[in-house]
Amino acid sequence: MLRFLEYLLIAGYIAVLLVISHWIGQQAYSWMPTEATAEAQKVDSLFSFLTSVGAFIILGLLGMMLYSILFFRAPKNDYSEGHPSRGDLKIEILWTATPTVLVLWLAFQGFNIYQQLNILGLGQIVHLHTPLEEPAYAVASNDKPKPAAETIEVFVKQWDWSFRYPNNVTSHELHLPVNLRTRLNMHAKDVLHSFYVPEFRLQQYIVPGRNIDLVVTPTRTGKYKLKDALFSGTYFALMDANVHVESQQQYNQWLTKAEQEATSIKNQAVAEYSQPPKTLFKSGWYTVAPEQRAIARSAVPEAMLQGSRPKG
Template identity: 65%
Template sequence: MRKIFNSLLLAAFIAAIMIIARWIGHQAYSWMPTQATAEAKRVDDIFSFLTSVGAFIFLGITGIIGYSLLTCRAPRGDWSHGHPARSDARIEILWTVTPTLLVLWLAAQSYNIYQQLDIEGLTPIVHLHILEEPATAATVKSDINQLAENIEVIAKQWVWSFRYPNNIVSNELHVVVNERTRLNLHSQDVIHGFYIPEFRLKQDIVPNRNIDIVLTPTQIGKYRLRDSQFSGTDFALMQADVYVDSSEAYSQWLSQTVKGK
């Protein structure tokens, strides 16, 4: 009878910490910057899951330690050894197989997200075609249109510049909401880092390499582009404004920029 009670108590404990861990993982979404691209949701899903797993492990271990301190203390003068867990094959298999499967699953999900970010111009480290998904980031939302613009991003110490169609050059990056945009990344001197936290996008820009990124903005607003690589003194001041506009606002901005030239 006591064995059944202990099993039920353990099951209730596991269920409780699973619920708490899932709640903590859900709160992790609020710890991140605003999701401003379709790709950002997949990245945040992975972060939330990792937070849930970490919370489950932490609560489970601390809970067992606390329970053991309260109920399993040896009497004074008892120096005998406890149950030898090393000889229990079931425990050995459990704590070997479970982390292995978890890490493999996370690797597969991370690879799929990387593929959906649609970064071109990089040499793949490994080809895992069985993990590739034919869908692109454009399928995350049904109202996302086809590729809208090709914008050239030029990085040099210490300024960002952006060349739009019709050879319009600006120090501001403007993209259209719910339309896929291709960014052609170039560096004129050293390695720079293209980093927009709300886009969940951070990509090194290597000299003499053409790197293309296709992204899908989903949230109208103003954001900030930063250089995430140490590219020299005062590199952190190399920033630029990023605007996600409606189609009308984007066309109006282009017209005003042409008139102002």
């Protein structure tokens, strides 16, 4: 009878643990920045699932320790050794099989979600154009990238982001129409950079000498911040750009306005570079001197284009 009550207690605890773990996993959605793309929803689903699994494991271990203290506590002055775990075939199989099944389950869940991202076109459009090579797609070669509504050229260098739109308007701000698939064709002029907007949940390396495409589908209007996720030197923290997700009408109005007006945006790296050093001793380390940004509607320098296009 006592053994039956113990099993009943364990079963009840597992049921409660599943409910609590699921609740914690749902709370994980609020720990991340606001979802702003269709791709972000899939990534957050994976994060929530992993959080639920982690909560179940840690609470389960705590429960096992508490259970052992309550039901397997040694009597006073009993210094004899307990049942040896080494050499016990059942225990060996249990703690080998359980982590194996858990890892395979997590791998399957992750693969399933990333397959859903491929349906959205993410895996199909991350490809590299290299000299004398065909585009290398992340899925089967007979699959073709889904069409995007618009293509925006992204140029990055130390210490500046710039964007060229279909009407040849060049800006230091990224504007995207909401609920439309937009292809970002990215070029790095000098060193390795990384395109990262936390709310988009997409991070893509930009390799010098290669054109790298990334399709994004914004779902929430607002203003976001583009960061370079790779450390690249002295002014790394200042290398950001504003990202505006807006309605199609607002996007078209901005394009028309940008085409007619020439605006200049302050480059914070230039301001920092022009100030006297705030340290007592000069390190003598080499750093790239930032250049003042050009006007918003100016054309992208041809040297940048040549540095990012493959030679054939």
